[in-house]
Amino acid sequence: MEAHYWWIIGGVLFVLLNTAAGLIWLERRMLALWQDRYGPNRAGPFGILIVLADTLKLFFKEDWIPPFADKVVFVFAPAVVVASVLMAFAVVPFGPGIVVADMNIGILFFLAMSSLGVYSIVLGGWASNNKYALLGAMRGASQMISYEVFMGLALMGTVILSGTFNLGEIVEAQKGMWYIFPQLLGFVIFFIAGIAETHRLPFDIPEAESELVAGFHSEYSGMKFGMFFIGEYLGITLISSMIVTLYFGGWLGPAFLPGVIWFVIKTFVFIMVFILLRASMPRPRYDQLMEYGWKVLFPLSLLNLLGTAAIKLIIDK
Amino acid sequence: MFSLLRSMWLVFLHMFHKRETYQYPEEKAPLPARWRGRIALTRDPDGGERCVGCYLCAAACPVDCISLQAAEAPDGRRYPGFFRINFSRCIFCGFCEEACPTYAIQLLPDFEMAEYDRQNLVYEKEDLLINSQGKYPGYNYYRVAGMAISGKEKGEAQREEPPVNVRSLLP
């Protein structure tokens, strides 16, 4: 492999992991601002060193494996989520030519990887051998499998429009018009499904601390918990960058800034939207979530697919 | 859907509101006089311990973190031989203060009692007893109660008649 690939891989990993860590600070700070507080403001400038403090704390915490747990799976599960999300980033084009793997099945790869993330939750919850963890894991599994379906269906709209699975090419195809306009419905569905996929608030039903203690990761502590934590923030970043790539023209933007910067700015906006959602939305009931997915979003995504295909056919003819 | 967006917008606007936070160690929050903080045992106006060891605070305590032993001094005053509050259990509910018939136990506006060692949160009487009447100046239980102590014989409490002469049959 050529040297600059290593640079890209290294750079992507570095940026992503730092972003995920930084998001810990960012989220707390933003939540605090939206709740009329200051948030972490003690450690370092603007409290940014809270990240360091938090990480150190996680490292120094007792890394406890419950005696009743399935030890191998218990240790393995948190790694799965981080690994699968990082793998998905391989296909994301951060800028013109800045992509780890310029695959022509990029979208499918992304879907495949985000599906793998379910294993992390299911295995973690099951290995914990704890009723709350197991309930959380079951909820997580069904929620993610359900929302996966129309997540895939929703972004087929962009595939139809661009005629390719390659994410770079999809971005290129948006030179004339960002897909947010023709694919507004698709975007909304993908966005909602993306929240569910990252099990963020308001769809954090697998964790649901008011009912399930901490859901699938009830028994986790120390850095293993930290992995789930990082996995979640990486997930946010992934979904945000996918939204940007698929609907908001990826790195495209006025030329006074390089493409990568545009990409980062756009992604950042969506990360903020994720946090804002957490600050303002209540959690639905589990049955409401499933009902909403299958009875509303699923038909809508089919409709979107049919409509897009029909329009595409008509225009092409 | 619109209401969701609206609430997101309203929450977003809070970014520009005034912060509610007190920057604690530099900036102290003003505590109201009836703030339920540090628990103390107060004294009578005459300097005697107010606590008579009646056990009502202990009984009222929902986390059972008060234990004491009543004793009687030679002058007839009752007092707690030991009085212990386990602040690592205390929830500062103030039930003990409400139960106290002598205004002895009082919750004061002070909460800075953190310790690195949990064992240090166990307060004995010496730690609890303060040289003050606390929130109820002027109150002296023995001036109201019928029991005699030295310096206050029978019939000398508030609204009491002098002791009956048992040997008299006069109306």
Place this chain on the structure above:
Amino acid sequence: MTIYIDNKPYEVKPGSNLLEAVLQQGMNLPYFCWHPALGSVGACRQCAVKVFKDEDDKTGRLVMGCMEPVKDNLRLSVEDPGAKAFREQVIGWLMTNHPHDCAVCDEGGSCHLQDMTVMTGHTCRHYRFSKRTYENQDLGPFLNHEMNRCIQCYRCVRFYKDYAGGKDLNVFAAHNHVYFGRCENGTLESEFSGNLAEVCPTGVFTDKTLKSHYTRKWDMTWAPSVCQGCSLGCNTSAGERYGSLRQIANRYNGEVNGYFLCDRGRYGYEFVNSDQRILQPAIRPHSNGTVNKAHIVDQVAQRVKNGRTIGIGSPRASLESNFALKLLVGEDNFFLGVSGSDQDHASLALKILREGPARTPSLQEAGEADAVLILGEDLTNTAPMLALAVRQAVRRKPEADAMGQIHLSDWQDAAVREAVQDKHGPLFIFHTVPTKLDELAEDVRRGAPEHLARLGFAVAKALGADIDPVTHLSAEENALAEKIAASLMAAERPLIIGGYGSGCDHMMKAAANVAWALQQKGHNPMLSLTLPEVNSLGLEMLGGHRLDTAIDVLRQGEADTVIVLENDLYRRADAHLIDEIFLHAQDVILIDHLYNRTAEKATVLLPAGTFAEADGTVVNNEGRAQRFYQVFVPKGDVQESWRWCLQIAEKAQVRSLNGMHNLDDIDWAITTAMPSLAQLQHLAPHADFRINGQRIPREPHRYSGRTAMLANENVSELKPAEDVDTPLSFTMEGYRGEPPSPLIPFFWSPGWNSVQSVNKYQQEIGGHLHGGDPGIRLLEPHLNGGPKYFHEVPDTFVPVPGHVHIMPLYHIFGSEELSMYTHGIAKNAADYCCLYLNPDDIARWNITPGDWVTVEMDHHTCRLVATPNHWMPHGLAGVTAGMPHSPVVDLPVLAKMRVSD
């Protein structure tokens, strides 16, 4: 009989009053002056209810519930607004002068006045003027006096004077200045004064020993217990806090003690908290301090395994402990640790009760007797509660006569007492010295015990018993015997009481003869025999050899190790004999709880639990087996004596005790090994008993300080102790409803915090507890075949020249070993070094009263102070028995006496 309470029909017992009827149904009606044992006087006006003429009567009239008998179809209302308002008003008046005292009042939290005030809804004092006050009195070491709190219900004097026959508590002054107290400061004389603390509905009389380590009722860990003070086995509730025993409260038992206890029982608990307690095991001379428990069990087991070990049981240890020791050392090596005369008495009593046709009554039945003959007992000092029962029994006949004339129920206390005046039913007392019951007796005989026993035989003969004729009686004595015989024959429920109190077993024989003769005449006599200690009868039922044979065994070198169970041997035989045990035995292993003279000399000490730290069973003089329960988990290595025995047995591989670990195991072993004790199986629920899957909590639900009481030692709380022996728990968690009667740790009912809540536990007011009273009678009369009379009439007592015959004199305070550790009891105890002699004898010996005399017994000499007592017959002397330092132990004894130089 049906009455309507608030328009609902209820079945009630005929002859009761409305208050009883209402309480009987589990309803609440406030009262003060009424007491189930004292009856009604209508003094407090608190139990007002409305009674209606018929269904259409809407107005009704207010009556006092306690003064109105039930009538068929009577309609009454408790909830009537008029009645409620009246009751609230009345309590408002009662409270006008009540001081603002609850915080410093020992009654608070178990106060009937508090309960009733809350019940009526009186919340605010409307009376604007100043309060009346009183000066208090010092009433001695047992009771605290705080007259300000009085509500003038008169219960105290009604109990103290009318019920218990006390003389020195009275009502003074007049109108609203009425004062209850003594005419001057001083200790209350009655042996039942402690009951005032429970009888008084408020805090005028409170327990002074409790005050010295005061704890509220809700803060104590309670367990059902049995008094260890005498052979009657009164039921008590023992309360603990911070590892020390705080209070003994009465535990109602409808067949035994009812509502009351004597002062020895109530206050004799402080030995549990004594600084003389053995808390750690020790081996001498190697370790003078603490030894690892496992190590010491090993050591003892080695000694038991190699060589012959004998065991000495104890009448103050439970059946379980004695039985475990008996199996540990083997039946042949088990000796009863009692003096010769005590063993004679116990075995004679058991023989009489087991083989004779007369029934032994419970205390309650004894109180129902209508003619009483007491042979050689000073009941007030040897079996105090039986004396209280006799006080009630002498009222039965005149009461029945009076009720026949004035047509009133027996609960109409004032009226019935007015009608009875000071008439007494037949009571005859034969005892050498005056007793407190003499004042009630129709006839009293004094003299040497043998002489009195002869008179008893004469009574039996006069009743037609098949015994040798009693010769050399005066005409007067013959006439008396005839008169007593006639009185007993006329009675419906005659009661004959004999016992150990004069140290002469002919008394018991005479009592048995009289009872059996009555039985043969077709009467239904009750025969009550007193015994020296709490488990004397139980120990005798287990059986074992005499103590003096143990000394022989050791002397002959047939055994090298002695295990002594909860016993101070120096109280059982003269010191020179016991010294021989220590001389001949290689090891004396003592399992006991107090550091006494035996403990000083023992080579191995194993700390045993007292009644408050152990579970066990004792058998009272009635033959009633009763279970006492561990109150709290003791500090150190203290554990039940039987548990020590089991642990030693396990190490020593004693097969008969194989696999036994807890109380149920050992009880099972007793019931299978001893058919006469088989009933123990049904004595109380087993350890696995649960209600709704829950244990019965020893602590009230309001128990406080759990997270603070040990926080000074460690802020992390320990796991609470678990009880493997009983269904009780050491915590406040568990079943909150009514437990089965043997397991009631304390009496409490919603709204009824004081002991008066016992109403809610009774089948009928003043009757049995729900599910039957606890305890099981092990002895029933043997009705087949005629009685085997004791034919031999004892010889008259003849003084031996140069000698005195020393008889034991018992005293309620002092004659019992353990209660003497209570400060107040020791203070009131008799003098231990007095030798009571007839003044004529003193003159004849040429002694000045107060001089030291030397008394010589076999191998044993001691010096005593000659004290004149003109009730002692010539040639007879008395010493107070059982006193801690008494040099004369084995009584009665014939001793040489000379004047000291």
